[in-house]
Amino acid sequence: MDTITTQERDQLKPAQAKLFREVLKEAAQDRYLSPDEEVAVLKKPRCVVILLNNAPVGFYCPKSQLWNGKRAYRAGTCFISSKHQGQGIMKRVLQEYFDRYQLALSWIEEGNVKSIALFTSLGFVKNKRKDYEGYPGHWYVRERLAVSAENLPVYLRW
Numbered sequence: 001m002d003t004i005t006t007q008e009r010d011q012l013k014p015a016q017a018k019l020f021r022e023v024l025k026e027a028a029q030d031r032y033l034s035p036d037e038e039v040a041v042l043k044k045p046r047c048v049v050i051l052l053n054n055a056p057v058g059f060y061c062p063k064s065q066l067w068n069g070k071r072a073y074r075a076g077t078c079f080i081s082s083k084h085q086g087q088g089i090m091k092r093v094l095q096e097y098f099d100r101y102q103l104a105l106s107w108i109e110e111g112n113v114k115s116i117a118l119f120t121s122l123g124f125v126k127n128k129r130k131d132y133e134g135y136p137g138h139w140y141v142r143e144r145l146a147v148s149a150e151n152l153p154v155y156l157r158w
């Protein structure tokens with residue numbers, strides 16, 4: 001049985017850190033990520049590494065921003081190594097991440113079929129157009145009326 005876990009980048013053991021560099025190298029060559037991704041991800045203040053049976057296979061970079069006056073949570077740059085794509089790994093990890101929040105947001109480049117499929121299957125809905133550094137794309141939004149009680153601070157639980 002495969003185990004999917006997540007870990008802060010800074011907590012990786014040396015052998016895992018080495019494998020993670022390979023994941024970053026592959027990410028840097030992806031059509032939808034910038035060629036500087038390797039450097040960019042290493043500089044991001046928070047980067048969550050996704051492990052399959054303790055070996056790094058991907059990452060996402062959580063962040064938040066204001067959206068119509070409310071705080072919206074994003075997965076930032078996200079990537080799964082090509083040989084592990086399509087196995088439901090990112091969906092499982094992001095489901096757990098986004099389920100804590102009422103408002104979730106993602107910018108997706110036009111034509112990024114895999115990313116559109118991922119976020120649509122998580123319940124995101126296409127919103128207004130936004131071009132980013134010259135690349136056409138759209139915002140995708142998921143807004144829920146309430147989050148599960150166990151994710152609320154103790155004093156707000158019933």
Ligand SMILES: CC(C)(COP(=O)(O)OP(=O)(O)OC[C@H]1O[C@@H](n2cnc3c(N)ncnc32)[C@H](O)[C@@H]1OP(=O)(O)O)[C@@H](O)C(=O)NCCC(=O)NCCS
Binds near residue numbers: 079081090
């Ligand atoms: C986008 C990406 C992160 C998705 O990760 P993943 O682990 O392969 O996705 P999952 O296997 O969890 O799939 C999630 C959903 O997307 C669908 N999906 C995944 N790959 C797909 C593909 N190639 N074509 C169509 N749908 C696809 C799955 O069917 C699933 O939907 P479902 O549950 O309704 O069946 C991964 O493909 C990737 O790293 N792509 C390159 C980098 C990128 O584009 N990142 C996003 C921009 S930052």
